[in-house]
Amino acid sequence: MSKYLLIMRGTDESNAAMMADIDEAIATTRQFIEEMLKAGVLLAAEGLDDPGKGVVVDFSGEAPVVTDGPYGETKELFGGFFMLDVASKEEAVEWAKRVPTPRGAKIEVRRVPGSDEVPQVAE
């Protein structure tokens, strides 16, 4: 078993489609969250605010530079996540396929290594 992060990556198109019927989007997401809770696999879920309200802290220079969002060239923006505790990668993928999301969006499935997998620092 392992933890997986399902990262929602929306495009302008998919975000607009979602906002067009936001009540429906909220209702179906809630139902999906209920399903994952009852399956005993959901650890956390959050959605992010409009990228236009965010900022970017850029470390390319000597001192960090803060600029307003959104983020220049990026086509798909991180819009929210589900943290799952599942038996296999295939199960994480199966849940990802069930995320209610408009056409055009993507979901990235990434494993979260356990604390016993992090290399021990020699002391």
Add this chain to the structure above:
Amino acid sequence: MGTAEVEAVWRIESARIVAALTRFTGDFGLAEDAAQEAVAEALVSWPLAPPANPAGWLMATARRRAIDTLRRRTALHDRYALLAADPAVGEEIDPDKIDDDVLALMFISCHPVLSPEARVALTLRVVGGLSSEEIARAFLVPVPTIQARITRAKKTIAAAGVPFELPAAGERRERLGGVLSVIYVIFTEGSTATSGDRLLRPDVAYEAIRLARTLAALQPAEPEVHGLLALCELTAARFPARTAPDGSPILLEDQDRRRWDFSAIRRGLAALAVASTRGLGPYGLQAAIAAAHASAPSVEETDWDRIVLLYEALGRVAPSPVVELNRAVAVAMASGPAQALAIVDELIASDRLPGSHLVPTVRGELLARLGRRPEARAELELAARLCANQRERSVLLRKAAALD
């Protein structure tokens, strides 16, 4: 689609499919057989032609197999029964009822007419969606043994006429206790493997945590469900620090607490807070003890007085010699080894834990702390002889040898 994909869908759908089919046919054994046939078919046909809706495919196929079986039976017995059953065939899962049906499935799998081993196997198979092979691996028994347990369990349920329904209000609490104890047994097998060469089997413990989470979602108003979930989370949080890279156990006092899983601790404390709203039961009290450890920066800075109080309370609501022994350990930390030794000697005098390696283990530790080294050594050697876990045994022998 390969085997792993089929198994993944089955894991998610198993409980709902078996529950819905049991509701539909009124026959738990038949429902389980039909569901297993559907999985077997999926393993063959999905790699060639993956279905657009795998969950729907499994449900539809399982339902067809159930109807086939009903038809065969009615051909032999009573054709009218088939006519009565047919109208329900087209029905979809009723989302309002499926939660109760999954809950009823947990109650039937943990029914008191079944042997404890059968309850564990059945729960993991129908509620958890594990295969017989996976269950056999989890409990280190041969696959045919698990298959025989499940077959027998289904026959027992049929023979005893166990209805598929939620227990009546009067016996609900007691039956829920039965479900909790099955989940706890599974968790314990993962957290302190009773046999074999590994101390921990986190994958087995994970199955229990998952079942506890499901039960907490379905029975949110039951404090002990959250208590058990908290206990499992808080205990599992220490797994990463409990074994050395070579698999040998690391005792609580020597664990690198930075390696504890802090998100699991946070989840455990949250579940404990829910469990505490109406006074803690046995699982909640054990979780509170685990929480006292989880919140302490070191063994020395642990609130041992509180732990002693919690063990006393636990000993009142769920008296057991193991609780007494643990209380002795806590007393040793809070007030010194002499008082603790008196508790252990009383346990021995009443012979309430015969043959357990735990009693001489604790007694040996206490004697060592009191400077009674030859006696301590003899106790630890006795403990090593009685201990079935190879990893623990070698630690005991090492400690005994150090007392030379």
